[in-house]
Amino acid sequence: MTSVNFANDLKELLTGQNVHVQLSVPQLVEAATSRKEAVLTREGAVKAETGKYTGRSPKDKYMVEEESSKNKVDWGNVNRPISSEVFEKLYAKVINHLKDKDALYVFKGFAGADHESRVPIQTINEYAWHNLFAHQLFIRPSAEELQTHEAEFTVVYAPTFQADPEVDGTASETFIIVSMEQGIILIGGTEYAGEMKKSIFSIMNYLLPEKGILPMHCSANVGPEGDVTLFFGLSGTGKTTLSADGNRKLIGDDEHGWSDNGVFNIEGGCYAKTINLSRENEPQIYDAIRFGSVLENVVVDSETRIPDYNDGSLTENTRAAYPMQAIDNIVDPSVAGHPKTIVFLTADAFGVLPPISKLTKEQAMYHFLSGYTSKLAGTERGITSPEATFSTCFGSPFLPLHATVYAEMLGKKIDEHGVQVFLVNTGWTGGVYGVGSRMKLSYTRTMVRAAMKGELNTIPTEKEAIFGFEIPTEVPGVPSEVLNPRHAWADKAAYDKKANELAQEFQENFKKFGTVAPEISVQGGPTQK
The missing domain is CATH 3.40.449.10 (Phosphoenolpyruvate Carboxykinase, domain 1)
Structure with a gap:
């Protein structure tokens, strides 16, 4: 007792x-x-510093x-x-x-x-x-x-x-x-x-x-026809940028549940990163920081009280907290129907994943469990070249239950509601980081919007050899030569070598799931030549 x-x-x-x-x-x-x-900033936000700990412990x-x-x-x-x-x-x-x-x-x-x-x-x-x-x-x-x-x-x-x-x-x-x-x-x-x-x-x-109910670490928005899209992705993949769409209403930017009734926001506000924030690039976040908002570890001029969002001297993890109602284009209350589309975002610095590809249910479960993106050289101490990084279900630090509980729920809901799942690479094309170039945001937006509108459902696809993805042969408004990543590399043998290396990274990471998800691994994971 x-x-x-x-x-x-x-x-x-x-x-x-x-x-x-x-x-x-x-x-x-x-x-x-x-x-x-x-202290108060010029716009009336409350700015506090958190001392020794500027992030989670x-x-x-x-x-x-x-x-x-x-x-x-x-x-x-x-x-x-x-x-x-x-x-x-x-x-x-x-x-x-x-x-x-x-x-x-x-x-x-x-x-x-x-x-x-x-x-x-x-x-x-x-x-x-x-x-x-x-x-x-x-x-x-x-x-x-x-x-x-x-x-x-x-x-x-x-x-x-x-x-x-x-x-x-x-x-x-x-x-x-x-x-x-x-x-x-x-x-x-x-x-x-x-x-x-x-x-x-x-x-x-x-x-x-x-x-x-499936809890999800994702953002969500809804179109004029009630069509809901979920965006999963780790930091730096473009989740916030791509889910903020002037033609669609935001349900929430970080945490959601998916019940028998549809999708709902778990929170009543947003907790946005502010490092290098500008009105030009992220107007919704910039304009939401006003009276009553909370700024964490943002450097503020002691006299003018103007925040300097480019100053990361306290931490790169500068943050702003504000209510959903500080954003104009939202769903209020934050509930909507079942998703029509799911987008997994990754910023592949190895330049081998397609800019957009269609996933089977098994592939969706596999990549949900994998939660892949890459860290760039210089982003963390000791990283001198791009590294693969994995976060289970795109939120491993917050999962009390075994990851396969969430993956199996996702697979079931994909079947029940006929959801189309896409993997979108916002990272590099034509070569690895430092050789190739980053995928143009305008192309990514066009591809994501085409996926949400259902325009890719009838377009023919070609199968990628190593990961098994179905790549659309065309996307209106996007040059066809960028759709298949192998075609974008001048050295095809170098592409094959790097793609196989990344496939091995996926397979090695997936070993931690042991025998609990063998079917997902076989049917949804990559193969090697």
Whole structure:
């Protein structure tokens, strides 16, 4: 029997005179600036710095090993187990730490725009700007919904509390611990607000499959005819750019669920990268950063208060958080029908993947499990030439269950709804990075729009020899010579060699799935000459 009464401890904490519940955006802005947690930019955004940690701390993230979850969770480097005893002791320390604070801020809201499956959540924050972040990122309740709101999951966030690894059983002073049974997410030792967003996404990745809903790390938009498209892709592949289409409405830019009713956004806001942001290239994001938005680690001029989005001196991972309603062309509420098209985006720096190809269901499952793109030389310390990188289901850090659970759900839904799946390479053509050239964005947009309109469904295809892709022989508005990557290389033997090398990288990565997905590997994976 647990020695900690979680419900009573939370209730006691939240009845203190220092607790501020559901403050408005202006109130939170005032609190954050008056307490010197943050400053205002010229446009009225709140700018805060997160100190030592300017990104997630994956090695400090844990799940409590509990009776109900221990045989379901895919334990390992992503889902690190921690005992109930360690969690309880740390939780009690954090609660005592927060009781002594002169102010606490509580946000009550929801994860999931679908009313049938949404999860009531709340955040308890030591910092006002963290609470403002939660207010902008999660779904805000109506006054009527607030009256009956009972949180199923509570984020307890104490950035100024640091764990003692030798005493508390953690790897460092930082911890992000999820208890599914207690409905608690305990965060301490880091000021990076994105830990809240991704922890909530992780619990949704645990809960939704039990309801027959596929959680997805993707963006989604919908056309005038109600046709929905999903965009999966890792950083640098063009997901945000391609899903922002003036002729289509944005459902959401990062996290979605796919239920028997259709697609819905899990969030109520956007958490966009801002490094090198400009109005010319990304007008929707640029114009959304205004009063009430939150900027993380963006350098701001101390006198003019103008942000310098090109300055990455604090971190390359500069971010902006703002509500969906800050964007004009959206679906509100963020729900739509079943997808007609799925686009997997990759930026292949080896120049061997086609700019667009049609996938079978098995290939879709294979490439969903693979989650491939490439890192470029200079993007990370020690990388001197392009490297293949894989992130399972395009979101491996956030998957509590075994990856094949999500892949099998995807395959089933592709069958049920007759979805067309395309792999789109926004990377290099005509040679590897440094030799070839990057695929023109105008060509990629044209190909993606043709796929969404169904124009590629009747165009003849040719089969690529190594990966087995079906490549359209023509796309209106795109030169035919760029469609087959082998044709774009002057040295065909060099292309074959590089394509086989990449195929080997895929096959080596897929070995981690062992015998659980042999059919997917055989039917959906590459072969070699």
